Amino acid sequence: MPDLAPDGGGPESRKRISPREVLIDATGALMRERDQLEIPLIDVAERAGVNVALVKYYFGNKRGLLRALxxxxxxxxxxxxxxxxxxxxxxxxxxxxxxxxxxxxxxxxxxxxxxxxxxxxxxxxxxxxxxxxxxxxxxxxxxxxxxxxxxxxxxxxxxxxxxxxxxxxxxxxxxxxxxxxxxxxxxxxxxxxxxxxxxxxxxxxxxxxxxxxx
Incomplete structure (x- = not known):
């Protein structure tokens, strides 16, 4: 899983955050890197290192994920x-x-x-x-x-x-x-x-x- 913990935290930091938080972190990180809002969910899931189905589980849909962000x-x-x-x-x-x-x-x-x-x-x-x-x-x-x-x-x-x-x-x-x-x-x-x-x-x-x- 990529290092998405706040302030550059390592593996121990990542263990303290849930898949929900990791998905939010991944969304924000990709928006910053690409300087665009339209980020495919498959890219978010890949960056987060989780199954894309977790977006629906935690947020309902992509709009719910963006709202959480x-x-x-x-x-x-x-x-x-x-x-x-x-x-x-x-x-x-x-x-x-x-x-x-x-x-x-x-x-x-x-x-x-x-x-x-x-x-x-x-x-x-x-x-x-x-x-x-x-x-x-x-x-x-x-x-x-x-x-x-x-x-x-x-x-x-x-x-x-x-x-x-x-x-x-x-x-x-x-x-x-x-x-x-x-x-x-x-x-x-x-x-x-x-x-x-x-x-x-x-x-x-x-x-x-x-x-x-x-």
Whole structure:
């Protein structure tokens, strides 16, 4: 079985996770490597080292597997974000941490935005509303609360929170979504840890300079 344990764990780490978790890990890993969402289940099962029938056993179908991937990758981040919103920190510090968290999320799971939107687009009625309320709305609402608190306390400019949110998500995700351009034009095939740190600092400074009052 390939080494799919978090943080590069070896055989002992793999023994501690179930086939269900290994299938989720394999799906995310293949999406990152291939930079695409359409991963055949047979490839997922082969990477996981399990029978493809286990997808139906654990998740019902491929959509259930993708839903489980979203839950794994976003639930903890959303809980942390809610904790940040309710903390006693200044709005400016909250926003900096929030933006750094967005960049880190997109670096770790570069497919995440595309996957949420794909699942929402393909869903209808109640399922679409549930996906929106579970994965999309909490992030937007938390961002707006931090922003509105900053305006109320005189730390931020009174800008349109919707437009700032779109700017923020685009900036935090940009170097990831433009990986091919980065490679072809700038000759950077692999984004190093140093570049990640510099991009995170640059993005936070760029966005914060646009909203902080003098």
């Amino acid at each position: 979203l839950e794994r990758d976003l639930d903890v981040a959303l809980v942390q974000l809610q904790s940040l919103v309710s903390s006693e920190m200044s709005p400016a510090d909250k926003m900096r941490i929030h933006l750094a968290g967005l960049v880190a999320l997109y670096f770790k799971h570069p497919f995440i935005n595309r996957l949420i939107l794909k699942m929402a687009k393909e869903a209808t009625g109640e399922e679409q509303r549930e996906i929106t309320d579970r994965f999309l709305r909490p992030m937007v609402n938390a961002h707006h609360k931090i922003f509105e608190e900053g305006v109320r306390l005189g730390e931020f400019r009174s800008l349109n929170p919707f437009l700032f949110y779109i700017n923020a998500v685009g900036a935090c995700d940009q170097i990831i979504s433009l990986r091919l351009l980065v490679a072809l034009v700038f000759g950077i095939d692999d984004i190093s840890e140093d570049l990640k740190r510099r991009y995170t600092r640059h993005t936070i400074d760029f966005l914060m300079n646009g909203i902080l009052l003098p």
